[in-house]
Each structure stands twice: as structure tokens, then as C-alpha cells.
Amino acid sequence: MALWGVSTTDESKPKWLTAEQKKTVFATDRGWVQLNGKGLEEVICSIGGLAGTSTITGIGAATITSMDFVTTSFSEAAGGNIDIRVIFNERVTVDTSGGTPTITVTNDQAGSGTDATFTAAYQSGSSTNRLTFRATYAAADGGVAEDDVLSVAAQNLALNSGTIVDQADGTTAVEVAISAAAAAAAGTLTASA
Numbered sequence: 001m002a003l004w005g006v007s008t009t010d011e012s013k014p015k016w017l018t019a020e021q022k023k024t025v026f027a028t029d030r031g032w033v034q035l036n037g038k039g040l041e042e043v044i045c046s047i048g049g050l051a052g053t054s055t056i057t058g059i060g061a062a063t064i065t066s067m068d069f070v071t072t073s074f075s076e077a078a079g080g081n082i083d084i085r086v087i088f089n090e091r092v093t094v095d096t097s098g099g100t101p102t103i104t105v106t107n108d109q110a111g112s113g114t115d116a117t118f119t120a121a122y123q124s125g126s127s128t129n130r131l132t133f134r135a136t137y138a139a140a141d142g143g144v145a146e147d148d149v150l151s152v153a154a155q156n157l158a159l160n161s162g163t164i165v166d167q168a169d170g171t172t173a174v175e176v177a178i179s180a181a182a183a184a185a186a187g188t189l190t191a192s193a
Helices: 180-185
Strands: 025-028 031-035 041-046 064-069 080-095 102-107 117-124 128-137 149-151 163-166 189-192
Touching: 025 041, 064 180, 080 102, 080 117, 102 128
Parallel strands: 025 080
Antiparallel strands: 025 031, 031 041, 064 080, 080 128, 080 163, 102 117, 102 149, 117 128, 149 189
């Protein structure tokens, strides 16, 4: 059996974890680490040099392993933030001095919303493996209306002259592709009245 971590696929995370638990696991130079309920890190599978670009055990550039809507309900009347979390297989560093990375959100316009697509801009998470992207709507804005269903399709993060790099070495650009599987697993968010 090959060591966990010798490929960049999500399946190389420890097999005994559920899909939900894998969202809290990421690679470090010590091996696969899991965040416990108190925000502390615990090494659950030790592999020296796992994060980064080591040719022996390193998994190479950080990749997106999953994503989800942090916002679980959105009211068109009240407005507010729509937050989406993008989860990488290792820690990443975001630099917005040149521009802010974004992702595109698709609106099925089942209600009367006017925005078929809109962007959510990077909000927080640099130096972790979980980046939050946010779109903000004013109350009764009309861009996202009652019964509109929001989703994220397979796409690349738009860097917009910003950068996202592996924290392990500080220079390797991450892979910014959101796979169809990760997009589908994120589910949808339906706006209410």
C-alpha cells in the first residue's frame, strides 16, 4: 500500500476519515494534521515533508479539495453576506496587494433576481487551508431574490493580480481549479423572502 500523501488527490488523505472530517485535514511538513474541536492541530498520519514540493514525499502545489456555503440561509428582504469557503489540502498564503481573488457564483434566477452570476471576493483565511470568499447584498437589492438558487460551478479562482501560494515554501503557486465534484459537493443556497 502506498503512503498517504504521495499524490495530490483528496483520496490520499487518511482513508478512515469521513468526507466531512476530511474538510478539517490538511498537509504540513509533519504529515496529515486534523483540527480538533478546539482549533488545535493533531498529527493523525506522520509523513515528514508532506507539505511543499519535496520530490520524495511532498504533495506538490496546494490544491482545492472541497468547498461549501458557510452561509446557510439568505433573506432577500434583509440582505447580508453570502460566504463560501474554499478548502485546500495544505495551508496557503494570500496576497491582495496587487488585487483580490474572486470566485463566480451562479444564480438560477428562479425568483426575480437580476444577477445571473456575481462574484464573491476573498475575505479571510490566509495562513490556513480554508479561504472565505464573500458577496454582500443590501436589503431588497434585487440581485438575489426570493427562491433564487445559488451554486458554484467548476471554474478557476480568478486571481485578479493577487496571489495564493503554498505556505510551506512561500513561492509555489497553488492550483486554483475548482473541480466539478467539489462544486457539486458545495451544494446550493436558496434565498428566502
